Amino acid sequence: MILTFRLGTFSVLSTAEIFSLLLAHEINFDVLNRNKDYLILKLEKEVNPEVLLELLGGTREISYEDNIYKFNPKKSISVEFKRPRIDTVNGMLTSKLSKILINLSLTPETKTIYDPFCGTGTVLLEAMLMGYNAIGSDLNPRMVKYTSENCRWLENKYTGTGKWKTFVSDARNIRKIKNEWDSIVTESYLGIPRKDYRIDKNIVKNISDTEKLLEMFLKEASGITRVGQRIVVILPRFASKNRPIILSLEKTYSRYNLRKPPIIDNLGDLIYYRKGAKVLRNIFVLERF
Numbered sequence: 447m448i449l450t451f452r453l454g455t456f457s458v459l460s461t462a463e464i465f466s467l468l469l470a471h472e473i474n475f476d477v478l479n480r481n482k483d484y485l486i487l488k489l490e491k492e493v494n495p496e497v498l499l500e501l502l503g504g505t506r507e508i509s510y511e512d513n514i515y516k517f518n519p520k521k522s523i524s525v526e527f528k529r530p531r532i533d534t535v536n537g538m539l540t541s542k543l544s545k546i547l548i549n550l551s552l553t554p555e556t557k558t559i560y561d562p563f564c565g566t567g568t569v570l571l572e573a574m575l576m577g578y579n580a581i582g583s584d585l586n587p588r589m590v591k592y593t594s595e596n597c598r599w600l601e602n603k604y605t606g607t608g609k610w611k612t613f614v615s616d617a618r619n620i621r622k623i624k625n626e627w628d629s630i631v632t633e634s635y636l637g638i639p640r641k642d643y644r645i646d647k648n649i650v651k652n653i654s655d656t657e658k659l660l661e662m663f664l665k666e667a668s669g670i671t672r673v674g675q676r677i678v679v680i681l682p683r684f685a686s687k688n689r690p691i692i693l694s695l696e697k698t699y700s701r702y703n704l705r706k707p708p709i710i711d712n713l714g715d716l717i718y719y720r721k722g723a724k725v726l727r728n729i730f731v732l733e734r735f
């Protein structure tokens with residue numbers, strides 16, 4: 447069957463998400479055409495485009511034969527704004543981006559997703575809504591309490607959600623839950639929140655703090671990751687006065703037997719931002735080899 451996907455604002459990210467979702471469901475495909483607005487794929491087996499659209503976060507509509515299936519934005523924002531606990535200081539993911547990241551992780555159905563920098567638990571909530579089990583930890587006990595309250599709220603409000611568990615932990619010391627999760631999906635610590643990101647020396651400090659922490663986290667995580675498992679991690683990218691300053695894991699991850707899966711690497715940088723945002727997000731999809 448031939449499907450035409452109308453992509454969202456971040457077409458590269460949406461394309462990566464679609465490819466990952468199809469691979470996760472063992473659906474082979476050929477790319478018939480691709481530009482920044484549309485992706486046309488030939489799928490080797492029949493799928494229900496409506497169901498596919500429900501699963502995706504970055505696609506606006508799917509056309510199939512004469513029908514157009516449109517994305518309903520109200521559904522994706524309901525969890526984001528109605529959950530009891532939010533934290534605007536440290537930064538939160540959107541529901542939509544969390545869903546994209548979860549799809550990029552290729553986690554098989556009903557398995558467990560772990561967020562070691564869980565904050566208010568956006569990844570856990572979205573994973574539970576998608577039927578996954580979710581584990582979250584954070585260095586800050588207050589954030590773990592927030593995540594727990596949000597997960598409790600979600601399971602009371604929706605049916606069919608996955609199970610969850612939370613605990614306080616430094617992300618550099620997570621061996622105690624080895625074998626309990628199938629993929630890591632997380633937004634790392636973004637550095638000390640600042641009012642003015644235009645002052646370069648502040649940003650440099652943020653970058654070096656976060657870089658050191660992330661390197662230690664990746665070393666720890668890869669030590670307890672099995673071949674083929676994925677770690678999807680968001681890193682900050684700062685729009686400073688003079689130039690974009692990018693926190694990159696390029697030099698680091700290969701040291702720990704991690705690589706970007708070729709199908710994702712071929713697409714280029716996966717970047718996400720919101721209008722007016724001071725901190726942009728770089729998305730790294732890493733796979734243990």
Ligand SMILES: C[S@@+](CC[C@H](N)C(=O)[O-])C[C@H]1O[C@@H](n2cnc3c(N)ncnc32)[C@H](O)[C@@H]1O
Nearest residue numbers: 538539563565566568584585586616617633635
């Ligand atoms: C950007 S926030 C994550 C926000 C989350 N994605 C959400 O949507 O609410 C980063 C989190 O990392 C936590 N953190 C900072 N250093 C940490 C460490 N060494 N280990 C674990 N968590 C840490 C902070 O407490 C903060 O909650």
